[in-house]
Amino acid sequence: MNILQSDKSPNTSETVGDYIKRMRLMLGLNQKELAAIAGIHLQSVGKIERGLTTKLNSHSKNGLASALQVPVEYLEAVCRGTPVVAVSQLKFCAPCWTPGTPPDPLWMDVRAKYCFLCGFALRDRCSHCQETIASLKHRFCPFCGTAYKAEA
Ligand SMILES: [Zn+2]
Ligand SMILES: [Zn+2]
Incomplete structure (x- = not known):
């Protein structure tokens, strides 16, 4: 389910x-x-x-x-x-994330703002067009084509 x-x-x-x-x-x-x-x-x-x-x-x-x-x-x-979208947001650490793999659940914690591994600020949106991340199964932003891992 x-x-x-x-x-x-x-x-x-x-x-x-x-x-x-x-x-x-x-x-x-x-x-x-x-x-x-x-x-x-x-x-x-x-x-x-x-x-x-x-x-x-x-x-x-x-x-x-x-x-x-x-x-x-x-x-x-x-x-x-508060709207629930804010709490179920996908977040990831650009330096630590391996494109194509699911994000670490610790990054997804509502309270998490920084990576538990390296301290880098977690990102929840495309660095280029600011659209929120729909799925980290994608390596690239579906809206503008920028690689999520870019500009780490
Ligand atoms: Zn990290
Ligand atoms: Zn984008």
Whole structure:
């Protein structure tokens, strides 16, 4: 299953309650089942879905993310009210990356700004046209043809 499917990412207009409810219904779960899988109280699920709880602690967040089969970053983004594109962005270190190979997961961490190997600033877009990187399976920017590894 591809957890980065777009229908699983939160809509910009959605509250955390709306989002969790939508994901729960998508999986065909009722609140009680979701609470059991996520390891949190049924009342907590009810409060979150009704919008009475908008801040999730890390236990609830991790439990709900795994129960709903969505990245925990999605829940964090929806709690913050920021678009999820910002958290699922591809990033890489130009000097360390080998073109044609997947980026190291450590570069992809939302909080990562610099390479853990060499300290170089991570790049999330084409150095030439500034288009964001759609896939690092490509060696070249599909928009302008500049090699991603260029100008390292
Ligand atoms: Zn590096
Ligand atoms: Zn480009």
